[in-house]
Structure formats: C-alpha cells, structure tokens
Amino acid sequence: MCFGTIQKTIYDSAAAKLPSSQDYRIARDEVAVELPVRVNWGGGWTDTPPHCNERGGAVLNAALKLNGIYPIQIRVKRLEQLHVEFASTDIGASGSVGTVEEIQDCHNPYDSFALHKAALIACGIIPLQGGNLEEICRRLGGGISLSTRVVGIPQGSGLGTSSILSGACVKGLFKFLGRETSEEEIYDIVLNMEQIMSTGGGWQDQVGGLSPGIKFITSMPGIDQKIKVEKVQLSEKMKKELQERFVLVYTGQRRLARNLLRDVVGGYLGGRPESIDALEKMQNLAVLMKFALERENLDAFMDLLNQHWELSKQLDAGSTNTCIEQIFMACEDMIDARFIAGAGGGGFLQMILKKGITKEMLKDRLHEIFQESGVDVWDSTFV
Helix, strand or coil: CHHHHHHHHHHHHHHHCCCCCCCCCCCCCEEEEEECEEEEEECCCCCCCCHHHHHCEEEEEEEEEECCECCEEEEEEEECCCCEEEEEHHHCEEEEECCHHHHHCCCCCCCCCHHHHHHHHHCCCCCCCCCCHHHHHHHHCCEEEEEEEECCCCCCCCCCHHHHHHHHHHHHHHHHCCCCCCHHHHHHHHHHHHHHCCCCCCCHHHHHHHCCCEEEEEECCCCCCCEEEEECCCCHHHHHHHHHHEEEEECCCCCCCCCHHHHHHHHHHCCCHHHHHHHHHHHHHHHHHHHHHHCCCHHHHHHHHHHHHHHHHHHCHHHCCHHHHHHHHHCHHHEEEEEECCCCCCCEEEEEECCCCCHHHHHHHHHHHHHHHCCEEECEEEC
C-alpha cells in the first residue's frame, strides 16, 4: 500500500506537469546526442522517493567517458511515413507503431521500448490519453524514428545508464523540435518520464550524465523535486591526480536489481533504524566529500569514500557479495579507497590507487588471480 501510494502521488504530480504538443513542429531532419555515464560518490539513495520528498537529497557524483567514448547514444530522425519507429540497437530490437495506444502502453519494464514511449509522452509529443497518431505526425510535419544505443556496457553496471538514456532521449527530442530548453527543464521532464515508466528511481543518474564534471546535487523536501546542481571546482593538480589514481573495475557479474530498490526503500519506509541512520550520514558525507575535493585533500576524500562503503553495507547487505569482497581483498595492498558503482551487488567497483601503483599493475594482479572471469580494469576518463 505504501509503495502504491508513493507511486500514485508522484505519478499524478508528474502527469499534471506534462507539456502540450499543439505548437510543436519538426525543426531538424536528424539529431544525435551522446552522453557519458556517471559514478556516484556521496549520498546515493537519498535522491530516491520517498526519502527525497520527505527529507530532500544530497548527492556527489561525476561524469565519465569509457574507452574514450560517450557510451550513451541516441538518434532521432524525421520519417516521411506518418508513424513512429523505435530501435534499441544494442539489444537488436526494432519495430514500428501506428497508434497512440501502443505508445501510451509504456508501463511494462520488460518492454524493449518502454523508455522510448515514455520519452514521447514526457516531452508532450504524445498525450497521456487519447489522440490520433497519424494526425499528430501530420501536424508535426512527419513521423518520428527514435533509436537508442548503450555502447559496450553490460546491463546492471551500476553506472546509471537507463536514466541517462532517458535524459539523452528528452534532450534529443527537444533539439529535433527546435525547442530551447534549460538543463533544469530537462531534469524535470526526465523525472516525470521515470514516473510514467513506474521505475521508482531517483534523480542523480540523469543529472550525473546530462551535466559534465563533478557535481554536488541537492533537492529540498517536497513532491515536486527542484534540483540544484553545483559544479565542484577542482584545481588542475587535483584533477590530474584523481584521474591517475581513480580506477573502475568490472566484477564480471551483472547486478540483479529487480527487488533492490524495494528492499532499500522498504527499510526506510518501515522505520528500520539502520536504514534511517545510514541515509542521514550519507547526505553528510556528500557535503564533506565536496569540501575535501575543493580543498585538494585527497586523503580526506578517500577516507570519506571508505566510510560511505561501510554505510552502504549497513543500508543494504546485498550491496556486497563474496565476489566483491574477494576482488577488494586481492588488491588490498594496492588501494587507498574502495566503493561500489550504483547499488552494488555486481556491476562495477571504484578504487583509488595508492601512490606509486599504476592501473597496469592493478590490471596484471586482477588478471593473475581472476583470469578469464571477466574481472578487469576499464579505461575511464572524467569529463
């Protein structure tokens, strides 16, 4: 009943704010958007309903390129035919729809195009109810093809890919329609989109990917989350050292996150003291991490990251497992800080190397111990 009430309240608020497409016209024949992924450092989970609605949220995260590219990619094209085509090329899915009802049916998480459909609704191109697709396309000046792609990243990575993909779709569709939009407006529409899809997630992922650099992101309590983004200003010396010592390691395991959100939020809803205590301290750590980075105190930042890792385990025992603990133990003497990406339980791990240790040295150690299991250092660059 709690989950149902939260979802309905936030969904109703989102639905009431959806824009109308009456004056929309296709302005460009084709638009492409590419975005980075994000790594979370402080305050994760505090951006998730209902915590953010009741107590506000505070998160510190950073945008990353992987293997030298922006891995979140979308393309919007104008079609001569008055219908809508969808593609999710990384999973080899494509199809076309000829009715608004097919697009309005976007609540099934197993639908390959749930995200694509929700983007058209959240941007106001397709109404939440009623309407005729052929008439809408005729007024726009053509049909729409929306294609998405996540390059080279396994599902369940913990790098915020699905929410950042939502952000890329919203950004691309507005460019396609020739609409000038602020970052704040895009954050808001992606939040609405997430509620339309009934995913129940928070706001840190899309902000992490849509806005470059290291960000301190906050919101005040309230149903309508007004997100404030503050760029963390690092000296060139600090940027260089962080880039040299920061490492992203894949565990070789996909995270099974189906009940994860429900478990963590359920602990908060049920008044579990450990959950409430962890979330309160996580917000404080996010503030202290920002301060440490701005003061060029990497040692303090690493200590805070280690504290956050302990709080993550307090919040959810499933954030770690035997594989994760073995990886951390295998390189204990090479690292000063450890953390998970996203909710943990698989996907990527984050480490900060000791001075004098190179990424190649860590890579060799992991290959020696874990061999062909998929455990490996990935090439990552802050953007």
